[in-house]
Amino acid sequence: MDSEEEYIYESDSGNESSENDGIGLEFDSDEGVGGAGGAIGKYKDLDEYPFEVLSTEEITKHMIDCIKEVNNVVNIPITTTRILLNHFRWDKEKLMERFYDGDQESLFHEAHVISPYKTPKQQTKDVSKSTGMEECDICLLKMPSAMMTGIECGHRFCTSCWTDYLTTKIMDEGMGQTISCAAHGCVILVDDQTVMKLLKDSKVKLKYQHLITKSFVECNRLLRWCPYPDCSYIVKVQYPDARPVICRCRNVFCFSCGENWHDPVKCNLLRRWIKKCDDDSETSNWIAANTKECPKCKVTIEKDGGCNHMVCKSLSCKADFCWVCLGPWEPHGSSWYSCNRYDEFEAKQARDAQEKSRASLQRYLFYCNRYMNHMQSLKFEHKLYASVKEKMEEMQQHNMSWIEVQFLKKAVDILCECRQTLMYTYVFAYYLRKNNQSVIFEDNQRDLETATETLSEYLERDITQENLADIKQKVQDKYRYCDQRRRKLLEHVHEGYDKDWWDYSDP
Amino acid sequence: MADIAVQRIKKELKEVIESDEIQRCNIFVELADDDYQDLRGKIAGPSDTPYEGGTFHLEIKIPKSYPFKPPKVKFLTRIWHPNISSATGAICLDILQDEWAASMTLRTVLLSLQALLAAAEPDDPQDEMVARQYRNNYPLFFKTAQYWTYFHAGGENSNSEFTEKVQSLKDMGVSDTRALIALSSCNWEMLQAVEEIFS
Numbered sequence A: 001m002d003s004e005e006e007y008i009y010e011s012d013s014g015n016e017s018s019e020n021d022g023i024g025l026e027f028d029s030d031e032g033v034g035g036a037g038g039a040i041g042k043y044k045d046l047d048e049y050p051f052e053v054l055s056t057e058e059i060t061k062h063m064i065d066c067i068k069e070v071n072n073v074v075n076i077p078i079t080t081t082r083i084l085l086n087h088f089r090w091d092k093e094k095l096m097e098r099f100y101d102g103d104q105e106s107l108f109h110e111a112h113v114i115s116p117y118k119t120p121k122q123q124t125k126d127v128s129k130s131t132g133m134e135e136c137d138i139c140l141l142k143m144p145s146a147m148m149t150g151i152e153c154g155h156r157f158c159t160s161c162w163t164d165y166l167t168t169k170i171m172d173e174g175m176g177q178t179i180s181c182a183a184h185g186c187v188i189l190v191d192d193q194t195v196m197k198l199l200k201d202s203k204v205k206l207k208y209q210h211l212i213t214k215s216f217v218e219c220n221r222l223l224r225w226c227p228y229p230d231c232s233y234i235v236k237v238q239y240p241d242a243r244p245v246i247c248r249c250r251n252v253f254c255f256s257c258g259e260n261w262h263d264p265v266k267c268n269l270l271r272r273w274i275k276k277c278d279d280d281s282e283t284s285n286w287i288a289a290n291t292k293e294c295p296k297c298k299v300t301i302e303k304d305g306g307c308n309h310m311v312c313k314s315l316s317c318k319a320d321f322c323w324v325c326l327g328p329w330e331p332h333g334s335s336w337y338s339c340n341r342y343d344e345f346e347a348k349q350a351r352d353a354q355e356k357s358r359a360s361l362q363r364y365l366f367y368c369n370r371y372m373n374h375m376q377s378l379k380f381e382h383k384l385y386a387s388v389k390e391k392m393e394e395m396q397q398h399n400m401s402w403i404e405v406q407f408l409k410k411a412v413d414i415l416c417e418c419r420q421t422l423m424y425t426y427v428f429a430y431y432l433r434k435n436n437q438s439v440i441f442e443d444n445q446r447d448l449e450t451a452t453e454t455l456s457e458y459l460e461r462d463i464t465q466e467n468l469a470d471i472k473q474k475v476q477d478k479y480r481y482c483d484q485r486r487r488k489l490l491e492h493v494h495e496g497y498d499k500d501w502w503d504y505s506d507p
Numbered sequence B: 001m002a003d004i005a006v007q008r009i010k011k012e013l014k015e016v017i018e019s020d021e022i023q024r025c026n027i028f029v030e031l032a033d034d035d036y037q038d039l040r041g042k043i044a045g046p047s048d049t050p051y052e053g054g055t056f057h058l059e060i061k062i063p064k065s066y067p068f069k070p071p072k073v074k075f076l077t078r079i080w081h082p083n084i085s086s087a088t089g090a091i092c093l094d095i096l097q098d099e100w101a102a103s104m105t106l107r108t109v110l111l112s113l114q115a116l117l118a119a120a121e122p123d124d125p126q127d128e129m130v131a132r133q134y135r136n137n138y139p140l141f142f143k144t145a146q147y148w149t150y151f152h153a154g155g156e157n158s159n160s161e162f163t164e165k166v167q168s169l170k171d172m173g174v175s176d177t178r179a180l181i182a183l184s185s186c187n188w189e190m191l192q193a194v195e196e197i198f199s
């Protein structure tokens, strides 16, 4: 995010219509709706999937527009609107519905804000009348009332303790939208204006703004950050789906799970696979030493104490669960037997797994090697593009037209597509249970793999003036064949999804 | 250590030491090193509980961002209690986790722990083995906890039957703490305890 600290207050200034127009139209036409832009063309075998790419500034605008839109209807402070919207995961309709249909007091209560219709509580703390001094419950120092402050709930602390408190929440705990009052048991949320006013360090301010944007994007089903390292663009879709989208940084990823576009394997299997690969060894799956996934939101959680009662650190989740069985914590008091039963079950599984582990490790290594191999080759993608570009220029100096040499670039495009598809076919195959259709799938896979390797050899071979015509024909024939085989393979898998052919196992 | 953390700990130490709680409730806290990060606490077992007469030592680690983060507290003295791990001394108490607030102090923590000894919450167990005994056989739980207090915390209420059983296991070459854990978790059934130790 850029400098403007005031973005949060920007919503006070009028000028709505122009901002509204800005986002929607500009990028529809510039970046094009799914399928129009560069690399996504690779995947044009897929149906149209409309999306747009936004910068963090545009997302901020979009967020402010959302707030304004609601504020045009409901007449409450902007800071309260923001908290309410966040409470409803930025679903305007849901908020409006509750605001007008339900009991407003309970709505404010639920969203952890003080009703804006109530007159603010006067702080009733023991102010020594003679000296005008108050004691801060955090630093335990007495200071002039002017140095004490608080939010609508009436709890007051000194400004420097507030600053420290907010800084810890933001920097250590990564909290943004959901920081509550510092008083014990008080759940009232600190609004963004107050936070910005109390923060001094610009680094912390920046992080806070980033967290706010982040939670806005993460709450919103129609938005996803581009997962490419250090890329800060956001993709906005019209309906969420497991479809490929392309960022302005040219990264192509699955909108649903954020991984590289992974057809033919589905998001859930891919996630299982990646987790498996990240684990050091097969057996460490069972020992899962110090981190586990939150059973509700899948965020990775580190165990930081001896207590088995875990609370998910994710802002939007906060699930309570048991470290041992990953079950919800709630029934553990009354029926902790279930947790024990799981222990036995888990122990038995661990034993069985060890027996099986040798055989399954070999199987795993087989698929993993092939998967890694294609991944490795893909990493040399730019290199290949660069060398092909060189060749193309060389050919143009030898009396070939620009049009005539385009086949080379096309060949590399297809080679990369094939490798990417192949890579994910090994994940799919790893979990696939054998049946008649899986045999056909494996034939398709073998076919595509052989053809792809041949194409790859052609492209690496020296292309000279003499054999040019000949090689051009060969390359074109081969990439057409590869492309066709790739489509065939994908179609077959998709047909299998439709007709329920695929059985999975967890080896 | 941040200034505020040190400043707070200094004030808090004074608070505990100056208050009459040392006499009244028998809580105590002192520094274990000079940089205010490592403290030792002591609480007396409340009367009319199996912990009566025992002194329980606590390890208190002060995080850098104290008081905005809770202190990390665990029992150094072994204790038989549903909300405290019999093996590690780890504590399941809300105010040491999510319910911590910066306005709480070491004094509140120690008093809360003392209250926890007086009123266990078996519905939110840290040690499931202990919690099970607490729910299924409270009299045996009471006797066991009392014996642990005698054994580890200097309590006065011994139990000749238990001592005998521990001794028989010691005669088999088992350390007495190991024997105590095995017997306690097997409801003092000798055969089961032996099986658990030697299997």
Ligand SMILES: [Zn+2]
Residues within 6 Å of the ligand: A136, A137, A138, A139, A140, A141, A157, A158, A159, A160, A161, A162
């Ligand atoms: Zn203060």
Ligand SMILES: [Zn+2]
Residues within 6 Å of the ligand: A153, A154, A155, A181, A182, A183, A186, A187, A188
């Ligand atoms: Zn408050």
Ligand SMILES: [Zn+2]
Residues within 6 Å of the ligand: A226, A227, A228, A231, A232, A233, A247, A248, A249, A250, A251
């Ligand atoms: Zn990107």
Ligand SMILES: [Zn+2]
Residues within 6 Å of the ligand: A242, A254, A255, A256, A257, A258, A259, A262, A266, A267
């Ligand atoms: Zn996906």
Ligand SMILES: [Zn+2]
Residues within 6 Å of the ligand: A294, A295, A296, A297, A298, A299, A312, A313, A314, A317, A318, A319
């Ligand atoms: Zn979670």
Ligand SMILES: [Zn+2]
Residues within 6 Å of the ligand: A322, A323, A324, A325, A326, A327, A332, A338, A339, A340
């Ligand atoms: Zn459990």
